[in-house]
Structure formats: structure tokens, C-alpha cells
Amino acid sequence: MKRDIPVIITGLLVAALFSWNLSVMLPGAGSVETIAPVQAMAETSSTALMQVPLAEGQPRENAPASAVEDLLALAEAEEQLLIHLYERVSPSVVYINVTLANGFGGGTGSGFVLDTQGHIVTNNHVVEGADRILVHFVDDTAVEASLVGADPDNDLAVIRVDVPANLLKPVELGDSAALRVGQRAIAVGNPFGFEQTMTTGIISALGRVVLQDSGFSLPKLIQTDAAINPGNSGGPLLDSQGRVIGVTTLIFSSSGSSAGVGFAVPVDTVKRVAPALIATGRFADPWLGITGLSLDAELAELLALPVTRGVLVRDVIPGGPSDKAALRASDGIIEVEGALLSAGGDIIVALDGAAVQDMDDLTTRLSETTVGQTVALTIVRDGEEQRIEVTLEERPAR
Numbered sequence: 001m002k003r004d005i006p007v008i009i010t011g012l013l014v015a016a017l018f019s020w021n022l023s024v025m026l027p028g029a030g031s032v033e034t035i036a037p038v039q040a041m042a043e044t045s046s047t048a049l050m051q052v053p054l055a056e057g058q059p060r061e062n063a064p065a066s067a068v069e070d071l072l073a074l075a076e077a078e079e080q081l082l083i084h085l086y087e088r089v090s091p092s093v094v095y096i097n098v099t100l101a102n103g104f105g106g107g108t109g110s111g112f113v114l115d116t117q118g119h120i121v122t123n124n125h126v127v128e129g130a131d132r133i134l135v136h137f138v139d140d141t142a143v144e145a146s147l148v149g150a151d152p153d154n155d156l157a158v159i160r161v162d163v164p165a166n167l168l169k170p171v172e173l174g175d176s177a178a179l180r181v182g183q184r185a186i187a188v189g190n191p192f193g194f195e196q197t198m199t200t201g202i203i204s205a206l207g208r209v210v211l212q213d214s215g216f217s218l219p220k221l222i223q224t225d226a227a228i229n230p231g232n233s234g235g236p237l238l239d240s241q242g243r244v245i246g247v248t249t250l251i252f253s254s255s256g257s258s259a260g261v262g263f264a265v266p267v268d269t270v271k272r273v274a275p276a277l278i279a280t281g282r283f284a285d286p287w288l289g290i291t292g293l294s295l296d297a298e299l300a301e302l303l304a305l306p307v308t309r310g311v312l313v314r315d316v317i318p319g320g321p322s323d324k325a326a327l328r329a330s331d332g333i334i335e336v337e338g339a340l341l342s343a344g345g346d347i348i349v350a351l352d353g354a355a356v357q358d359m360d361d362l363t364t365r366l367s368e369t370t371v372g373q374t375v376a377l378t379i380v381r382d383g384e385e386q387r388i389e390v391t392l393e394e395r396p397a398r
Contacts, residue, residue, distance in 0.1 A: 085186065085242045086198050091138045092171045093235055095190045096122060096145075096159075101131040110189035110235030111135070111159065112244065114274060116168050121274060122234030123249055123265075124150045124157040133159055137167050138196060149277030153216050153285045153395060154269055155249055157234075158277040171236060174243030176222065176266035179203055185224040187248050187262075189235030201226030201260075208263060209360035210250065216285075216395070217360070219367040221263040222246045228262035237264040244270075269367075284371040287395035289320025290327065293342060294358035303334070303341060306383045309357045310349040314342045325390040328381065349385070350378035366392075 092113045099106040109126030113119075120135065127133055133145040143161050150157040183203045191197050205223035212218060224237060228248050237246035246264030253259040276283040292311040293299075300308040316322050316329040330342035348356050351365045352375050369375060374391045 081240065082186070082198070082200065085238070085240075086188070089171065089188055089236070089238060089242050090196050090198075091167075091169045093138070093188045093196065094120060095136040095193075095195045096126055096234065097134040097136065098127055098130045099132040099134075101129050106130075108190060108193055108231050109233045110231065110248070112171050112234075112236045113168055114158070115170050116165065118161045118163060118168060119148065119274075119278060120145065120159050120161065121247060121270060122157050122159060123247065124152050124155045126234045127157050127159060128152070135159070135161050136195070137163070139167070141167060149281035149283070151273050151277060151283040151285070152214065153212075153218075154273050154283065155212070155218060155265060156247065156270060156273050156277070156283075158274055172241075172243045173267050173271060174239055174241075174245045176220075176245050176268045179206055179222065179239075179245060179266075181205060184240040185222075185226045185245070186238040186240070186242075187224070187226045187228055187232060187235060188238065189228075189232035189248060191227070191229035191231040193231055197232075199227040204261075207364065209363055210263060217363045218249070218263075218265065219360075219364045220266050220269065221249070222266055224262050224264065225260040226262065227258040227260075229258050230256070232262075285395040286366055286369045286371050286373065286392040287321065288362075288366060288390065288392065289317040289322040290329075291315040291317075292348070292359050292362065294360070295347065296358075299341075303343060305347065305380075307347055307349060307380055309355075310347045310380070311356055311359050311362050312342060312347050313345045321390050321393045325377075325388050327377070327379070327388060327390070347380040348377055349380055352376050353378070 094111045094113070096109045096111050097106065098108070107126065109122055111120040111122035111126070114121050127147060128150065130147065133147065134142055135145045136142045141163065143163055145159040145161045148158040148160050181203050185201050185203050187199045189197060201224050203222060204225050208221040208223050210218045210221055222237065222245065226237070228251050232248045233250070235248050236244040237248050239245050244267050246266050247270060248262060248264045250263050251258060252261040273283045291314045293314050295305065295308060295310050295312055297308040312330065313322075313327055314330050316327050328344075328346045330345035332343040333340050334343045348362060350356055351362065354365060356362045356365065369392055371392055371394045374389050377388045377390055379386050379388055
């Protein structure tokens, strides 16, 4: 009787897998969340199998084996996809070891080869303050790198190495604007110093905005559940074709390790910033010159405002572009239910005709502009809508 147990278990697994396959493939089938437990599947498996369309002349009793073979073939194809992707991309990913300029401590990170001139993209926070940058390639070649340029506000940097041409295998850059939630996301890097580690997941969300310690925000971040840990910073986030879609940058975690909430700077930002860093060593980030407060219905009601969405201008930086355009800051403080809130000031509701819902929205739209560009702000002032033109300037160095 004991020898029959594996046969029974195999039968249940086949029924479960086949029932799952039906549920996600047949028109009108329920979603994965509504699939019955394995026990219930076993009880109804014979009925489910009777619904499987067969090729002409195919014996019905062969259907379960065929289905399992199809599933195994799909699993093997997925494995081969990841294997070939890793073998193709890993030579482009480097391990970065940094010694700080003050001589105390250092750090590690990741990067990827951008071109055949030896330029490597990484995060600014990986190489910031470095006295010595050592780059390790997949074949254990180690060479010192020089800093070409850095953009702290986008947390990107470009370093350069002088190595034999056969070591420089540039990555293929993708298109982050075309990404969709649910797509595969693959990270290759050096978490905790474990070199050439690949992890997989999906794109969990798009367009995230995260405030940095500098007070400026990183816009349009890609969120992923692919495991990202200290040491992954600066490495590539890839799509299923091995194209770079982002630069792994930070995680949200109570433990300091992966909690399934990681973020990457989108590759479209890399395409915009890296050429400037290579050409001039710096990137000019556009600056509006205000601090603002995101509005919602509750806050708008408390402040008796005429609109429920937008950005309330709290401060206008003296001498900045918004100051030159005569944008008005909040002119008072009121206490509401024990909280002190800014009162008065213009409310930004659109930029170049595109609605601005909150501060994150404004930050994202500004990231798509350039220094010297004149933008049209639609504001609400004293209950009336107005249009003000502001010429953007370069964000001050921090």
C-alpha cells in the first residue's frame, strides 16, 4: 500500500496543475484567486479532464500526461530564458569597491558597462566621497576607475575604466516609458558582496516618488519585488529580453534587507543624464524654486480652499525662478484642530496644461523639463484661475 502513495500524490498534483491550467486559459474561467483548494480539485478532476479538447484520434487517457509535459516544457523554456539572459548580461555587470576620501571605511556596490569607451553607470551614493574606486569584472580582473561625473539629485554617476576591449560588453538599454506593472523584472548585482547574483520578480508599480535626505525627490521610480539588498545599488534592473530598464537604487525595509519593496531609477533618466555627465561631468536639473504642500479634499476643507487637488505654494525661494515670476507664497499660519497649517498663497493646478494633482505629480512633470525652458503654471489665486509663465533655472548645488 505504501508504494501506491507516490502514485496517488502524483495524480493529485497532475489534476491540480491541469485544473489550474484550465482556469487561467479557458474563456470565462475564474481568476487564480478563486481556484478551489487541491482537495476540491481532486474530487472534481475527472469532470475537468472530460472538458479538455483533444486532437483527432488522440486517446482521452493520454491527456493528463500531455498536459504535464506541456507545463514542464514551459518551465524549462523559462529556465533557459533566465540562464541565457544571465550568461549574456553578467559580463556587463561589475562589482565596485570604494574607499572613502577620509580614509575611514568604504563600501561596495554594482554598476554596468555603458559603452566601449569604458564608461560605467552606477549610483551616486555608491561612489560619493570616494578616494579610490576599484572595479571588478566577471573574470576577476580588477582595475581602478576614475569618476567622470555625478548627479546627486537623480542618484546617478558615471565612472570610467581603462581595460582591454574584450572586457567591455555594453548593455542594451530598454525603454522605461513603455513598462507595465506585472512585467518581469530581473536584477543582477552584488548584494552583501556576493558577486554576480541574479534575482527575479515583477514590476510592482511605476511612477513612485521618494524624498531624499537632500529635500529633493527621486521621481518616476520603478518599484519591484525582485530581491534587492545592500550591494545591489547601481546594478541593472532588466526586462525579460535582458535590456536595462532601470538602475537599482534603494529599498524600503525595517531590517535593512530586502522586504520586497525595491526601487530603481528608470533607464530613460539614465539616457538623459549619462550623456551630460560624460560630456561635462555634471547634469543641470531644472528648478522651480518653491516648497509646496499637496492638497486633498480634507485639507482643502480645513483651509476653506476653492479646489481640492493641487500644490499649495508654502515658500518661494528669494531670487529663484518662481520669485522672478511673482508667484505668491503662503502669507500666514492658522491653527486647525491643534495643527499649524500654511494659509494663503497660490495653488498650482496645472503645468503646461497637464493637471497637477499633488507635489509628487509636480515633481514628476518638472523632471521632464530642461533648464532654460519656460513653463506655464495654471494657478488659483484669490479664488480665480490665472496663468503664469516661469523660466526654469538650474537647481542649486547642495
